[in-house]
Amino acid sequence: MSHLSTKHLIGIKDITKSDIELILQTASTFKEVINRPIKKVPTLRDLTIANLFFENSTRTRTSFELAQKRLSADIVNFTSSSSSVKKGETLLDTVNNILAMKVDMVVMRHPSPGAPNFLANHIEANILNAGDGTHEHPTQALLDAYSMQEKIGDLKGKNILIIGDIMHSRVALSNIYCLTKLGANVKLCGPPTLIPKYITELGVTIEYNIQKALEWCDVANVLRIQLERQNIKLFPSIREYALYFGVNKKRLESLNKPIVIMHPGPINRGVELTSDVADSEHSIILDQVENGVAVRMACMYLLAGKA
Amino acid sequence: MNNRIIIDQQLMKLMLERFSNQLIENYGDFSDAAIIGVQPRGVLFSDKLIQHLEGITNTHILYGKLDITFYRDDFKSKGLQLEAKTTDIDFSLDNKRIILIDDVLYTGRTIRAALDALLAHGRPSEVKLLTLINRRFNRELPIQPDFIGKTVDTQMGEVVSVQWDTPKDGSHVILLKENI
Numbered sequence: 001m002s003h004l005s006t007k008h009l010i011g012i013k014d015i016t017k018s019d020i021e022l023i024l025q026t027a028s029t030f031k032e033v034i035n036r037p038i039k040k041v042p043t044l045r046d047l048t049i050a051n052l053f054f055e056n057s058t059r060t061r062t063s064f065e066l067a068q069k070r071l072s073a074d075i076v077n078f079t080s081s082s083s084s085v086k087k088g089e090t091l092l093d094t095v096n097n098i099l100a101m102k103v104d105m106v107v108m109r110h111p112s113p114g115a116p117n118f119l120a121n122h123i124e125a126n127i128l129n130a131g132d133g134t135h136e137h138p139t140q141a142l143l144d145a146y147s148m149q150e151k152i153g154d155l156k157g158k159n160i161l162i163i164g165d166i167m168h169s170r171v172a173l174s175n176i177y178c179l180t181k182l183g184a185n186v187k188l189c190g191p192p193t194l195i196p197k198y199i200t201e202l203g204v205t206i207e208y209n210i211q212k213a214l215e216w217c218d219v220a221n222v223l224r225i226q227l228e229r230q231n232i233k234l235f236p237s238i239r240e241y242a243l244y245f246g247v248n249k250k251r252l253e254s255l256n257k258p259i260v261i262m263h264p265g266p267i268n269r270g271v272e273l274t275s276d277v278a279d280s281e282h283s284i285i286l287d288q289v290e291n292g293v294a295v296r297m298a299c300m301y302l303l304a305g306k307a
Numbered sequence: 308m309n310n311r312i313i314i315d316q317q318l319m320k321l322m323l324e325r326f327s328n329q330l331i332e333n334y335g336d337f338s339d340a341a342i343i344g345v346q347p348r349g350v351l352f353s354d355k356l357i358q359h360l361e362g363i364t365n366t367h368i369l370y371g372k373l374d375i376t377f378y379r380d381d382f383k384s385k386g387l388q389l390e391a392k393t394t395d396i397d398f399s400l401d402n403k404r405i406i407l408i409d410d411v412l413y414t415g416r417t418i419r420a421a422l423d424a425l426l427a428h429g430r431p432s433e434v435k436l437l438t439l440i441n442r443r444f445n446r447e448l449p450i451q452p453d454f455i456g457k458t459v460d461t462q463m464g465e466v467v468s469v470q471w472d473t474p475k476d477g478s479h480v481i482l483l484k485e486n487i
Contacts, residue, residue, distance in 0.1 A: 002390040022390070029374065029391040037399070038427040041377035305382065305389040 007306045008127040009299055010116045011136035012177035020181055024146050026298035027291070034070060034293055044073040047304055050098050052108040053130070054080040054091075054115075059265050059289065060130050060140070064107050067296035076103065091115060092122055099123055105304065108132075113170075126303045134168050140264050141174030143295040145182060147288045148219050151260050156183035161213050163189045163245060164223030164272055167196050167234075171264045172223060176202050189213040190245055193234040210245050214252070219260040222247055222272050238271055248274040258282050265289070310484065313459055313467075314439075316477035322456045326437065327360050329454055330406065339432075340404045341369035345421050346376075346392035349409035351471050352439055355478070356408065369403070371396030371428075378420040400429030406454075410469045412438040415450035440467050440480060 004019050012020070033041055049068050053061055061077075068075045076098065095106065105126040108116055113135035120127045131137040148155055160179050166172045166188050176199075179186050186204040188195055195206055207213040214220060225241060235241050247261065261273070261283040269275050278285060314322065334340040342360075344353030350372050357370050376391040407421060418436060425434065437454035442461045459482065461467065466483040470476070 026389070026391060029376075029393060032394055033377070036427055037429065041427070042423065043377040043379075043382060301377075302389060 004302050004306050007303065008116070008120045008129075009138050009303060010120060010127060010129045010132075012138050012141050012174045012181070013136065015138075017181045020142065020145070020178060023142055023295065023298050023302060024149065026302060027142075027146050027295040030070075030297040030301070031291065031294040033297070034290075040070050040072060042072045043301060044068070044071040044304055047071075047104045048074045048076065048102060049105045049107060049300070050076045050078060050103045051130075052078045052095065052098070052106060052110075054108070054110045055131070057109055057130070059292070060109065060137075063289070063292040064130060064139075064296055067293050067300060070293065071297055071300060073105075073300070076101070091118070095119055095123060099125055105300065107300075126306070128299060128303060131170055133170065134173075135170055136174045136177075137170040137264075138174050138178075139292070139296050139299055140171050141178035142299065143288055143292040144171075144175055144221060144262060144264070145178050146295050147262065147284050147291045148260070150287065150291070151284055152218055155179065158184045158219070159187065159217045160184045161187050161189060161207075161217035161220045162223065163210065163213070163220060163247065165194045165225050166190055166199065166223070167194045168226040169223050175221060176204055180204070187213060187216060191235045191241065210247075211251065211254070214247070214259065215255055217259055219262060220247060221262040221264075223264065224266060224268055225271060242271050246270075246272055246274065247277055249276045249280075252277060252282070260284055262288060311482045312476075312479055313482050314457060314480035316479050319478045319480070322439070323355060323359050326356055326454060326456070327363055330360060330437075331364060334404065334406070336366055337364070337368045339402070340406060341371065341398065341400065341431075342406045342408060343371045343373050343396070343425065345407065345409040345417065346372055346374040346394070348411075348469065352410045352469070353408040355471070356437075369398055371398070373407075373421060373424055375417060375420040375424045378424045380416060380420065394424075396428050400425065400431045402430070402432045405431040405434045406437055407434055408437045410438065411440040411442060411467050412436070412450070412452050413442045413445065413467075415446050415448035418450050419448050439469060442467060 005016050006014060051064055065075060103125055107128045107130050109130040110132050113133035115132050116127050116129040129136060129138055152158060162172050162175055176186055180203045188204055188206050189210055192208060261277055263273055263285050267273055267278055342353060342357055344350035357368060361368055372395040374392045374394045409417060435453040438452045439456040441452050441455045441458040443458055445463055468483055469480050471478045
């Protein structure tokens, strides 16, 4: 298997296990590239990629941009706050205008779930979803899986815990699809109001007691509380959340084995994760950021080869 | 199909012997030299050669493996394998004399890509090319080997296949003639 089964990467739900394995395997060769003295390869030098960010992002946008530069692609950056979207232009018009300038691939982040699917039905270029509302964030799930594999080896049969705001998190959904496809056991933990009722249909289990959940897992992926996506109050206070679901040193020290701590960022220090845990030796948060560049290089390289 | 063995097991052994002697003659104790095999098939050959060389010289020789997938010029061609192999060069190539190794030299495009890939690891003082088989015709770029196992005259459509350590014939090279 040396090609992806798809020309767009919109969600982990739509790709196969061998697609995931191919991306992760290719990412490890790119990781070697970005650790060289000269961190650049000429592979995508004849490709133009547009980064369309209709929603704020620092980490993901920088990571994509760096990955594109390392692959020698030409890039066009677009943020909605400084564009004609403010003047009432539709998404399709915006993208068609950019494509008329001969762009081969579109990396898009959009607040509406399904926006990349809509684009994929209307335009020719490869679409890479960099997060669409509360739907999916495939490259984050892939880099999470890559970072886990790097730390604990094959994920088959491993126990992975996802803690926090599952309902509003595209990272959680993509992670669930990715990890279950790779054969890991996935458990969710958080306030009942933030865990969708039927999520167990995806093959995951739920535990509301954080202590029990931490005792069970090999890796804990801690998510951010997404206050910006909540219209109503779903838990009483941030302080209470930190008390019941926050991961702190005391909780980790009471376990009989060390567990790996991950966070997709940005961290609300003192809420879902205390500083002493985020900066501890068991945290691989900064590895996740480094691996993000390699994984995104792999995704764009493989999608470009599919065009 | 009309296949012909162009290097048999016996000849292969002699060639490894000859390459080793040539390299020792040119590079002495290898203190300023490094051997780089091109992934994937050149590495099968360079593995053998380095083992032989180190056996004779009793010294440790700098040895790396180079993958050229990301440097190819036919990225968008149909049917191209996208799967990359690992690059494993844990030393700087600055001011080193490099012996670049591949099994078969044909169009020259692989070596073109390999030269590009090499330069990402430093600035060697020189690069020489060693190939087991030099296919004389259909070269597309001005690239020639410095150390040659055997030069063969082949036509387009023919395939030169190097087989390592087969149970029956050991290591040997076959010329596969395709029916036209």
